[in-house]
Amino acid sequence: MRLTSTRTIYFPLLLILAFACGKKEEGCELSSEIINQDLTVKITRLEQDFFTAKTVTEFKYLFEAHPEFTKEYLQMDLYPSPDSLAAELLAIHQDSSMKVLYDSVEVAFRDFSDVEKDLENAFKAIKYYFPQFQVPKVYTFTSGFNSDLIVTDDLIVIGLDYFLAPTHTFQPELPRYMAERYDRPFIVPMIVMAISARFNETNPQDNRLLAEMIYYGKTYHFTKAILPCTSDQYIIGYTPEAISESFDNEELIWSHFVENELLYETNPFEIRKYIGEAPFTDAISTKAPGRLGRWLGWNIVDDYQFNQDVALDVLMAEPDAEKIFRKSGYRPRKVNE
Template sequence: MHRIIGILLMVVFVLSACRSGEQKDESLQTSVKVLRYDRLQYEATVMNSVSALQKMNIDCPQATKLLIEDVLGIGSVAEPDINDRLCAYYSDSLLVRLMDDVQEKFKDLSGIEADLTKGFRNLKREVPAIPVPRIYSQISALNQSVVVGDSLLGFSLDKYLGQDYPLYKRYYYPFQRRSMVPERIVPDCFTFYLLSLSPFPWEEGHRTLFDFMMYRGKIAWTVEHILQSDGSGRLTLGYTREELNWCRKYMDALWKEMAEKEHLASTDPMLIRSYTSGEQTLTFNGEKMPPCIGIWLGMQLVDKYMKNNQRLTLKDLLGKDDFSDLMHTPKH
């Protein structure tokens, strides 16, 4: 009798294991590895390595095309002297120092790879159709922080050396430098990737501040969700504890004022920018509002919406463009 029970239990275990294997999405098991394209750039330009330059063109043609044509804007990869121009561009003493500091600061990207892996596994689990791009690190000469191409995502290590990095103080305002920290690499990668997959539908008629707040809010909420953050905005917006306390204190009052001043229905691009950019230009109650306050408010309404509609999936949320049904129910 014990033997029969044992056999039955073994059969159940095997069948369960088979079913589990059938349901397993192999893409969820793949660890994200970051291609150190920045090291090829360093070797090709600073170290004058011909082989590294060849690898950039032969092994990484798409990343090289993006770098030359879109990020740096120095010409076409098809031009015969483009390699010489690329090396000359990076021979500037400031850029050489920048590349040296990048190599010293980012010797190991395993922590970033682990967080990217976690995020993409969670994203694929809820939205299986979303592709996982090839990811690489680069040195953009202080141009774009994140670039997205066809099945490709690159992040610029030279834009994340820390807000107190001396060179940044010469070229960036304090509100810009606060996001130039290593902790923002992963959330920025997911933010720009999701924005590229689901661009804001400007062409579909007049789009209001409320529409844009909810669009950016759903992207920020999704990033915090898949990275298993607390949804407060610390991860995606870089808020301090004091800024979060301020937002929570005045949240309902802000919604009320925005409605009374008819800001929510406005299509003025300058007004939209003032609520969603990193520059602190708005005041309330005699105090400067935290940066990106509109995105934070959108996140909170998205959070409430998802909690009140638990049957909705992340796929449903990302596909939702019209949040007008929530416009009159922002109060928490």
């Protein structure tokens, strides 16, 4: 757990013909049936408790008070004893750079009520569509860029230092095109995307590019359905300009996939060109954003849901990528359509 650590857990989200440059989109409110559910989220700011602890005994008390956090996030099982983990944390928190980082986090996230409220509404929406969903405990922490986000069935831990503004002096050791997606407005969409995985049924035998495209398309569609007021840029991680230009060139992009018979490609190296993290999709153009296969998958899934009028839970439970594609009726939008 050092300031220079690069261990990262990235989670690497309705029709999307409008491109909002701000965070919120108009006419997008959740229904009163969703909002009025009896569900409350309280985010526990553990970075404050841990940074005010001054002795090994105080740290051990915190370990006992928050066992899930200690096991999953601090990875207690990797240490010979609670005393050794407490001693390491004590040394880290006395480091001058770590103190400056912690102070920066406290200033930037002193008021976290907006994220707390957005997360509460997101959980209400998930609970509405998926009644089996159990609300996890939510914590924040400052780890020295050791871990950005952990999402399990039982808990969520947000590494706030990762989500300082991209212009901040302290930055995680990530490529710039990825680091720009670590900002406050991305926190809740990233959590919702991670949660979507537990509902996103797939066919493990289908190793085609199409299956990857549909998987991510369902992920983004789920996130947009749960967070209808969140701009697309905070879901897929493209700038508004990149979203607009992608739609302007959708026919060209789709032609590239069709002419090169990419939908049924099974070579992992080729699939990674269109699905994996990259600053651009150079197989198409160095000006095209990366992950265009995911973006196309989102369009296909949106069309499938719209044309087949399937409920969100039914959509997420459909493992057949070929069926979703065939019944989507997908075709590229023309620029002025």
